[in-house]
Amino acid sequence: MIRFITLLFCLFITLSGTAFEVPENFNKHLSLPFAYTQNDSENLAELQQSTPLWQPVPSGFLQLSHTMQTIWLRVPLSNTSDLELPLLLSIHNNQLDEVSAFVPQQNRSILVPASPNQFANEQRPILHEAQLVPLKIPPQQHTVIYIRIKNSEQTYLPLSLWHPIEYLKYTSKFNLLYGILAGLILAMVLTNAAMYSFTRKRYFLYGGLTIAAIWLLNVHLYGFSHRYIYGQWLWLQQYGQTLFMLLSTWLFIPLLKTTLVPKSAVRLQRALNILFQLSIIIAAGLSFFPHRIALPIAFAYCFALAITYIWIAVSAWQRDAFSHKTHLLLFFLLFMVLSYQCAFELSLLSGAVLDRPLTYVCYLLISLAISYALARRYIQDRDDKIKQQQERLAQTRAEDALLKERIHLQAQAQEALESSIDERTFELEVTLRELEEKNRELEKLNMEDALTKVKNRRYFDKRVLMEVRRSRREQTTLSVVMLDIDHFKQINDNYGHVVGDQAICAVAKMIEQHLKRPSDDVFRYGGEEFVLLLPNTQEQGAVALAEEIRKSLSQAQFDFGTAQLTMTLSAGIYCAIANDSKNPTIFTDLADKALYQAKQQGRNRVIAYK
Known part of the structure; x- marks a missing residue:
């Protein structure tokens, strides 16, 4: 029984070791027969010592399962020609974890790194997409290539043998495609x-x-x-x-x-x-x-x-x-x-x-x-966008046409209406012009003092509020001067109210003559009292203007027909930058206090509030 098993084993080894004969005119062999064994040996010496059992794969294509984690391939080749044959052994599967080839050279085996995973691409014997093992078989010689493969997944193992020129033609065709x-x-x-x-x-x-x-x-x-x-x-x-x-x-x-x-x-x-x-x-x-x-x-x-x-x-x-x-x-x-x-x-x-x-x-x-x-x-x-734009354009054109028609009809109606109301419009315009003139006259009467023709106190109250706001906004000095004719009651008592009214008008006219700037204005504040509103005027300028008016009045002789008079006036001044635009009366109140001081100090003088 033992002899029979030994005989079968030797026969199996002999069959698995049959070398593939490579003739002189060899080009390629796509299904290179080989034998394989499952073995954990790390090198060729360990493999040979373990006496592996080789299983033949005559088809040259081996299906690997995840249980076949480490296998060895045995590829016997025989050069039957009289020339040295260069060959390429191809393992065209880049999914293998590790591939190492042991090639006999000078009666010894060398390790050829051919794995894309364990080693860098630049370390391959031939830089290529597939794992290529370059071989040179001497004439009339027999050689055996051992390949160690480590794999952790289910995949395939195609093994083929090529002449380098034929492989170059093959890969060039596919690489081009x-x-x-x-x-x-x-x-x-x-x-x-x-x-x-x-x-x-x-x-x-x-x-x-x-x-x-x-x-x-x-x-x-x-x-x-x-x-x-x-x-x-x-x-x-x-x-x-x-x-x-x-x-x-x-x-x-x-x-x-x-x-x-x-x-x-x-x-x-x-x-x-x-x-x-x-x-x-x-x-x-x-x-x-x-x-x-x-x-x-x-x-x-x-x-x-x-x-x-x-x-x-x-x-x-x-x-x-x-x-x-x-x-x-x-x-x-x-x-x-x-x-x-x-x-x-x-x-x-x-x-x-x-x-x-x-x-x-x-x-x-x-x-x-x-x-x-x-x-x-x-x-x-x-x-779709162009279609929507065209639809919107067509809709717009239709709307424009309707609008033009509507405008035309409206124009016709408007012309008819205008022709019928032109006369009434003309009459209305004439009436409006008359009303505007009357309104301007009323507004002027409302702003002016009826006796002196200068601005009245009502207009002063509006104007002083505006100037106070401007002073606060622009941070400029606003001056208010209160003027009062001295001993005016005696003029009324001695010469009558007619002469008194003439005297008030003469003083108002003289004050107006001394105002040079368009923004300066004089107002009749009440009775014989006047007020000057001087925007953007410092205290020195206001005092100088009041002094000029006082001196001119004191030096003037007034002939009112039934009486010849000389008059004087007293002035009180307040100058400041407005802080509270809601309280403009502070300027008139303080100017009036300064006027009261001038009266108390003997009249015919100008006093600025301190």
């Missing part, structure tokens, strides 16, 4: 960004962000991000697919809110807000889960979002919403590309990443559909 597709998607990102900067329409911003997330997802899936963008960022390499897939799916929510879902649908708008907030929480929380758990959760949530979007698009179709067909096609494409990616993750489909252009094409169509829908929405908004 994917470069064009990536350039088109990036151009749509820039187009939406430019449209947002010009129009400030928020749906262009959301569309640009969504297409940018799609672009990041594709460059991550096809390995370009590992090489060009974040080759040294381990966390983003592990969670990039999860993050960008979530981001490119839930960014449709604000786009739907501004394009397909009307603002009147309050409940649906509120539900989308909650869904958007939940998406942010899930995207932030998945980074705390292992990648093998985070990715299925992300797929499940993205499928739920895609189904929700399809339901919203179908509802929009039922109410014949704008651009509903484009949105329905867009979300069917989204559901299809998610299903296509999920099929590879569940091992329902297999193949190298570069052999899967359907993902890129679907996302390109999604980006085109987004840009087309947003462009149509902008054109529709513009057309």
Whole structure:
């Protein structure tokens, strides 16, 4: 029994160790057979000491489960030509945690770092999107390459062998294709960004962000991000697919809110807000889960979002919403590309990443559909705005026509009315002119003293209030001078009231002759008493003016026919800057006190209140 088991083991080892023969005209072999074993050895020496049990994989494609955390691959190669053959061993899967190749060289094995996660991109033997192991097999020689792979998630392991020139042709063709597709998607990102900067329409911003997330997802899936963008960022390499897939799916929510879902649908708008907030929480929380758990959760949530979007698009179709067909096609494409990616993750489909252009094409169509829908929405908004402006313009023109007709009718009626009332208007104007003249005469009589023809006390009361307010506002000095004819009662008693009235008129005229400024004015305050109102006049100026009037009067001889008289007067002055505009009588009261002092001190003098 033991001999039989030993014989089977040796036969298995022999079969698994059959080398792949590489002829002189070799170009490529996409399904390179190899053998694998689950072993935790850290290097080749430990592996050889552990006597591993190798299991053959003739198809060259191995599906890895999350339980296969550390495996070793054994790839025997045989050069049957007479020339040294340069070869490239390709492991086209950037999602593997760690890949190390042990290549025999000068009868010893060396470690070739080929992992995008553990080592920087610049340390790879060949700077490329895939893990490439460069080989040189001497003529008529046999060699074995050992590859150690550490992995924590369910994924696939495609192994292929290439001649360098053939691999360059292969990758150049696909890089050109994917470069064009990536350039088109990036151009749509820039187009939406430019449209947002010009129009400030928020749906262009959301569309640009969504297409940018799609672009990041594709460059991550096809390995370009590992090489060009974040080759040294381990966390983003592990969670990039999860993050960008979530981001490119839930960014449709604000786009739907501004394009397909009307603002009147309050409940649906509120539900989308909650869904958007939940998406942010899930995207932030998945980074705390292992990648093998985070990715299925992300797929499940993205499928739920895609189904929700399809339901919203179908509802929009039922109410014949704008651009509903484009949105329905867009979300069917989204559901299809998610299903296509999920099929590879569940091992329902297999193949190298570069052999899967359907993902890129679907996302390109999604980006085109987004840009087309947003462009149509902008054109529709513009057309609606133009239509509204045209309707308003037509309405304005109609209103203008009605207004002109109304004005014409009113003009005719006005002409008829004017012709009928012109005579009455003329008569009324004549009457009004007469009334105005009478009013002016009455106003003048109301302002003037009937005897002296100077302003009366009623007008003085109004004028002094105005000047007090001005003095307080402009902080200027206001002077009030009270004048009183000395011994006027004796004139009335000796010569009669007629001579007394003539004397009052003569004094008023003399006072008026001494006033030089238009703002200065004289008022008859009562009986033989006058008051001068001198705005913006200091005490010195007021005293000088009062002295001139007093001297002129005392030196004058008055001939009233029946009597010849000489007269004197006394003056009291008060000068100040008004503090209380509501109490103007303080000026007349204090000037009157100064006048009383002048009378007490012998008359015929000027006294300023101190």
